[in-house]
Amino acid sequence: MSxxxxxxxxxxxxxxxxxALQRVTFGVEPGRIVGVMGPNGAGKTTxxxxxxxxxxxxxxxxxFGGRELQDLSPSRVCRAGIARTFQSGxxxxxxxxxxxxxxxxxxxxxxxxxxxxxxEALRLLxxxxxxxxxxxxxxxxxxxxxxxxxxxxxLATKPKLLLLDELLAGLNPxxxxxxxxxxxxxxDELGITVFWIEHIMRVLMNTCEHxxxxxxxxxxxxxxPQAVVSDPQVADAYFGKKGRxxxx
Amino acid sequence: MSATTFVxxxxxxxxxxxxxxxxxxxxxxxxxxxxxxxxxxxxLLMLGAYLAFWLxxxxxxxxxxxxxxxxxxMCVLGLIIQKLLIDPLAARSRTPAGFENATLIVFFGVLLxxxxxxxxxxxxxxxxxxxxxxxxxxxxxxxxxxxxxVLSVAVVLSALMFVLMQRxxxxxxxxxxxxxRDTAKLMGIDVKRIGMIGFGxxxxxxxxxxxxxxTIYVITPTVGLxxxxxxxxxxxxxxxxxxxxxxxxxxxxxxMESFASFVIGAEFKDAxxxxxxxxxxxxxxxxxxxxAEVK
Amino acid sequence: xxxGLPVVVSLLLVALLATGPRWLSPYHVSLxxxxxxxxxxxxxxxxxxxxxxxxSLGHGLFFGLGAYSFxxxxxxxxxxxxxxxxxxxxxxxxxxxxxxxxxxNARIRVAYFAVVMLxxxxxxxxxxxxxxxxxxxxxxxxxxxxxxxxxxxxxxGIAAAVTAFxxxxxxxxxxxxxxxxxxxEVAAETIGIHTVGHKxxxxxxxxxxxxxxxxxxxxxxxYVDPYMAFDLTVSFDMLVMAMFGGxxxxxxxxxxxxxMSLVKEALSSSWPQFQPIIFGVxxxxxxxxxxxxxxxxxxxxxxxxxxxxxxxxx
Numbered sequence: 001m002s003x004x005x006x007x008x009x010x011x012x013x014x015x016x017x018x019x020a021l022q023r024v025t026f027g028v029e030p031g032r033i034v035g036v037m038g039p040n041g042a043g044k045t046t047x048x049x050x051x052x053x054x055x056x057x058x059x060x061x062x063x064f065g066g067r068e069l070q071d072l073s074p075s076r077v078c079r080a081g082i083a084r085t086f087q088s089g090x091x092x093x094x095x096x097x098x099x100x101x102x103x104x105x106x107x108x109x110x111x112x113x114x115x116x117x118x119x120e121a122l123r124l125l126x127x128x129x130x131x132x133x134x135x136x137x138x139x140x141x142x143x144x145x146x147x148x149x150x151x152x153x154x155l156a157t158k159p160k161l162l163l164l165d166e167l168l169a170g171l172n173p174x175x176x177x178x179x180x181x182x183x184x185x186x187x188d189e190l191g192i193t194v195f196w197i198e199h200i201m202r203v204l205m206n207t208c209e210h211x212x213x214x215x216x217x218x219x220x221x222x223x224x225p226q227a228v229v230s231d232p233q234v235a236d237a238y239f240g241k242k243g244r245x246x247x248x
Numbered sequence: 249m250s251a252t253t254f255v256x257x258x259x260x261x262x263x264x265x266x267x268x269x270x271x272x273x274x275x276x277x278x279x280x281x282x283x284x285x286x287x288x289x290x291x292l293l294m295l296g297a298y299l300a301f302w303l304x305x306x307x308x309x310x311x312x313x314x315x316x317x318x319x320x321x322m323c324v325l326g327l328i329i330q331k332l333l334i335d336p337l338a339a340r341s342r343t344p345a346g347f348e349n350a351t352l353i354v355f356f357g358v359l360l361x362x363x364x365x366x367x368x369x370x371x372x373x374x375x376x377x378x379x380x381x382x383x384x385x386x387x388x389x390x391x392x393x394x395x396x397x398v399l400s401v402a403v404v405l406s407a408l409m410f411v412l413m414q415r416x417x418x419x420x421x422x423x424x425x426x427x428x429r430d431t432a433k434l435m436g437i438d439v440k441r442i443g444m445i446g447f448g449x450x451x452x453x454x455x456x457x458x459x460x461x462x463t464i465y466v467i468t469p470t471v472g473l474x475x476x477x478x479x480x481x482x483x484x485x486x487x488x489x490x491x492x493x494x495x496x497x498x499x500x501x502x503x504m505e506s507f508a509s510f511v512i513g514a515e516f517k518d519a520x521x522x523x524x525x526x527x528x529x530x531x532x533x534x535x536x537x538x539x540a541e542v543k
Numbered sequence: 544x545x546x547g548l549p550v551v552v553s554l555l556l557v558a559l560l561a562t563g564p565r566w567l568s569p570y571h572v573s574l575x576x577x578x579x580x581x582x583x584x585x586x587x588x589x590x591x592x593x594x595x596x597x598x599s600l601g602h603g604l605f606f607g608l609g610a611y612s613f614x615x616x617x618x619x620x621x622x623x624x625x626x627x628x629x630x631x632x633x634x635x636x637x638x639x640x641x642x643x644x645x646x647x648n649a650r651i652r653v654a655y656f657a658v659v660m661l662x663x664x665x666x667x668x669x670x671x672x673x674x675x676x677x678x679x680x681x682x683x684x685x686x687x688x689x690x691x692x693x694x695x696x697x698x699x700g701i702a703a704a705v706t707a708f709x710x711x712x713x714x715x716x717x718x719x720x721x722x723x724x725x726x727x728e729v730a731a732e733t734i735g736i737h738t739v740g741h742k743x744x745x746x747x748x749x750x751x752x753x754x755x756x757x758x759x760x761x762x763x764x765x766y767v768d769p770y771m772a773f774d775l776t777v778s779f780d781m782l783v784m785a786m787f788g789g790x791x792x793x794x795x796x797x798x799x800x801x802x803m804s805l806v807k808e809a810l811s812s813s814w815p816q817f818q819p820i821i822f823g824v825x826x827x828x829x830x831x832x833x834x835x836x837x838x839x840x841x842x843x844x845x846x847x848x849x850x851x852x853x854x855x856x857x
Contacts, residue, residue: 052733054729054732054733073732073737073739074729074732074733075732075733075735075736075737075738077733078732078733078734078735079735083733083734084733086730090727090729090730091730092722092723092726092727092730092731093726093727094722094725094726095722095723095726099719099722102719103719103720103722103723103731103734103736104734104735106716106719106720107719107720107723107734107735107736108734108735109735114716150730153734154734156734157734157735
């Protein structure tokens, strides 16, 4: 087994009496697309917030590239090589698409100078297919375009690991294909490891090499998609005992 | 320090603490139901105090009787402010942060308007009224009667607030809205109506507290702001939405100020509350979140 | 790159104003000094609150600190006025750094920050008013300016410096980070922007400029007392003027300060309490109908005059 790029060990956090995550442990191997599944409230976004330094855990360790991340501020986590997108899509609405990407280039891992940044920004926008909308205000873009701008901005920080929080949520069915295509490109052409929360099981099964299932803040199952999905505990969590045969 | 002095200071502190706690409960109510920090809260107190003063000076009305009058008057004023200013803002604001900013500035404007209207109408002269100021003695301890009255009324009103919140349907609705506005809406609670009730009630409390305070404090147009700051401190230290915590924090502040007044002088007692606030903020910053609020 | 026209015009304007004392009447010189002071104050408030989105309701604190630093330095410590000015810059700056390290590092929410700053201004007022060593409520009388128009030139210089600084920041990479923070602080942090550092820098910068303004004013009037130095209306006026002109823009605070300080002058002949009341009403109307101030109104008018679809794809 190759060295995990991200390793989480015994991660726990509680908010005012509610245990949001409980001793979660897993590893993400480099160059893969790893999916995170779980019913609502399972703690998936909380996990992302912990990894990216928005929350501090009450127990446990997060290891990335040989460093421990759990006490770092979000900006330091970014500079360590982890980027993320948000569930609701949060690009900077007071800027254009190009300026969003530029901000990622200026402040991320690479911290480019103005001239190279302009070139690289265009290149990234072309990579995600938004070159023509480069100078449009984000506030005038639709949801799919906004999420892709946010994605491009995250890529601009030159991460080694990209955390995607429900990138597909709210998208039209016709947009799903292109979005998934971009994610595959990110892994294949940019060599970035992708860690992806998603609700659409079919998609995760088709794109991920590895799946992690969370439930009530605990890791319920982990492994190859087929194995995870046929796990009876996972079926229980999603459909209750009667629905065991509904999956796949 | 002799035992007598100690008890005297404690009593003094508890009187003020009770009053502070009451004011803070009103501010907390408004924050809970509308998610806005009413920095003009103290101005309503100031107006309530002036109302009690003039009713007493012109027509010999007891401040205790003026209390409900002040409460109603400030409730009305609060509702006017809410209808005219806050509701349109709530409708217009695109983000919660934008709304928060906008209401802060609007309330700042209200603060200055009310302060200066009061200055225009009644000048900056110190006003005070003498009501039940004869001392009551318990052995060696002597305390002005009006202070005991203030303490009793503050405690009674705070207790009533507590009962309202914990034991009535209205109180439950208010607490629901304070905790989770969206879910409360989904549960069929008329959030707008609750907002109005909360704002009106909170303003009424400020007015009543002002009438009470007029018996033991000088009244000037600028007296309100410090009360607002202290109420805010108590609200934060006691815990947003935690009525009991706020009450205790209020008492604590009153007692702290009382002893600080004795040790470092009355002029600097206001600063002690502020030190408490900053200390608390520093202490809380070591909690498990990088951001005070994450969406 | 945007056209350099505004910059050229501004420089010409400053040069023109610098010759003012030669051909303006003493009344107009004094009036302009007040305008320069408000441009400096509004611009400085905007440097922090406008550019980071953290509305500070007590920024006048630094005005008072600057004024008192100068007064204490010159009338009690008997230092030369230039050192007084230097202290008027350093003391507010240091205190801002301290406050910022506590508050901004703690990442408290915007509403709390506003109230804490408001409270700090009030508390400082009461403390200063009770410390006999620095004059308590009677204040101090530092020595006055030696040359008649020194105040004019210095205040013009500060006003120009604040505006130039704002312009420089807006067009720099640092400014990019500020725009990101203004849009979405959490997201900004996740792309590597050290939000605390950005906010702290602007906080200290704004305090430094305001402090120097306060020091100069105290020198010019040869008088300072706690009720004037830490007056609530100082904090309020700078906020109203910056917002009236245009929150977060470079030209906004300048426009707002010019217009509103002239309005304030016009109102000063009648009862003094009217001015804050009118400003209060104005700011409420502003927030309700045109939160972006004059600049936004200008943009809206431009939108009506030139009905071309914005953001149309090429």
